[in-house]
Amino acid sequence: MxxxxxxxxxxxxxxxxxxxxEADLPVxxxxxxxxxxxxxxATADRFGHSLTRTTEFVWAEISSEVTMTTTESPDAAYRALLGHTTTCGACRAGAICDDATKLVRAWRDTRG
Structure with a gap:
């Protein structure tokens, strides 16, 4: 993403x-x-922004520890999110997409 x-x-x-x-940000x-x-x-467990003298970057951390709170698998929810974002014109253009937002929330809910 x-x-x-x-x-x-x-x-x-x-x-x-x-x-x-970690991803370097353009000027x-x-x-x-x-x-x-x-x-x-927003899809990460923890995220942030860092600025140094030479670069500016964002970072995200995704935990390997998952607590299941629903019957849906996090893998299935993530595949649904990826499937959507790779085919949705709005997502591919970097625009805000309500469907992607809902899929992100569903995926996060399955992760606990």
Whole structure:
């Protein structure tokens, strides 16, 4: 989702508790890119923004510890989200998509 939002390849690192994703931000973000970055970050368990002297980047952490609270599998919910975002014109353009927002919430609900 970050790649689609800002056309950059994020760095992915395995951690003891899950994965960490970092993506450098361009100097200027359009309103559409900004909304898409925020939507992507909202799918993570923890996320943030860092600014150093040389770069500005966002980060997201996704925990490997999942507590099931519903009968739907997190994998099925995530596949539904990915299926939507890869075919939806609004999502691919980085625009805010109500359907994607609902799918993100459903996926997060299955993760506990």
């Amino acid at each position: 970050l790649t689609a939002a800002i056309d950059t390849e994020p760095r992915v690192t395995d951690t003891a508790t899950g994965i960490r994703i 200027e973000l359009t309103e559409t890119e900004h909304a898409a970055v925020l939507a992507a970050l």
